[in-house]
Amino acid sequence: MSVERWVFGYGSLMWRPGFDHLERQAATLHGRRRAFCIYSVHHRGTYERPGLVLGLAPGGAVRGAAYRVAEEIWPEVYGYLREREQPTETYVEASATVRLADGRKVETLTFLSDVHHPQWAGALSLERQAELIAGATGLSGRNVEYLRDLIIHLRQQEIRDHAMEKLLVMVDALELVAK
Template sequence: RLATLEGYRRAFCMASIRYRGTPEAPGLVLALDREAAGACRGVAYRVSEPVAAVTLDYLRERELISYAYDEARLPVRLDGGGEVEAVTFVSNREHPQYRGGLSLDDQAEVIARAVGPRGPNSDYLLNTVASLEA
């Protein structure tokens, strides 16, 4: 279901050195970043046993690969009413890959030039926009 996470925003605040950039020329990827007045819209999925444990293991392996994110169980408000606790992965502001505070121009410059094993960082941006607009 569609849901809102209060106090966070989706931001290009995490350097990508494995997928959309390299250690020498990192790209930027989206992450949940704390912001008091922020609100992040997304989808809350209910995953039932017996696949819940396998799903959580998969997500942890994918999202905690470099510990750039912290796993957090946070309340999300569901469209149509109600609130549930969701497993989220939020940016670790102490991690060396955290790039919060870059200006929009600096973010655009990084995204325009970075290329990694999964392709140009600009493709990541365009694919994300297309997905959010779908």
Template sequence: MKQFWIFGYGSLMWRPGFAFERSAPARIHGYHRSLCVYSHVHRGTPEQPGLVLGLDRGGSCHGLAFEVAPERWSETIAYLRAREQVTSVYLEKVTTARLTTSGQTVEAVTYVVDRSHRQYAGILDEQALEHHVRMGEGVSGHCIDYVANTLAHLREMNIHDPALERLAGRLGSQAASRSS
């Protein structure tokens, strides 16, 4: 029987929005988690973009893999495309994910940033990161909440993300009060 998996590295970890059979901590290679996408809808606007995570080239990324029942696969992919592809900043890719508790490898759909897209922010300095996160607010809420929730869930999974930790330190009590 074919298995169907989704790999989440940001808000999909704490708000998947689709039914799944099970989830497991997982790691993919060839991409790393990065606040490298200007958000024009969910956490910002074109006039005042926030930042959201993308998988960018290089390194590896710990996240969460979700197994989806075969009969729910079509509706799950349709939901994810509507959610993740609002402005087509991500490329839908199939990657190999290693479930960290069992060592099993699975093929998982994930969303990788399109470096040629106008919303690709690339590597921003810490001041620019902080500015966009403080100012960004869109249809899914404030960018600070997004960063705080993602970081809280990474910590629950014992995943250390130095870049998000530094940013949270710069955001100070504003981020801490929003994640509680």
């Protein structure tokens, strides 16, 4: 009997997993929430001008996507995910139980925010998040585009995150003033 391998994504893994999978299901993880809670000094900011990226902060629940991966390619997928999700080791690799849209509960590999890492930003106000995101740019592009992509893709999954949408309005206003 082979072990089922699942990966849970709550941000860009939802729309750009970057690996082959056998199945994709909408999924909910309880006990964690999607939040801009990690200073980005790599992908969406720099050490001189950090931005913010998503993490799974303690509390609440988060809707995302779970991917079932074939056992024979698991080592390759796992290596890819470690490289993608751990450039500055701001996440803690963990096993988490999610409920799939079809009602099944499965164990998934997920990356939780490391609340002890120096890049942990914690619970910032929307105003402070907007200040950090506006104007920040890293190796993967502008921070505001990451936020915009998130909202677009959440809507495509029929997920409305009103706080993220309000945050985008605030960031757009700050960037307009800066021009």
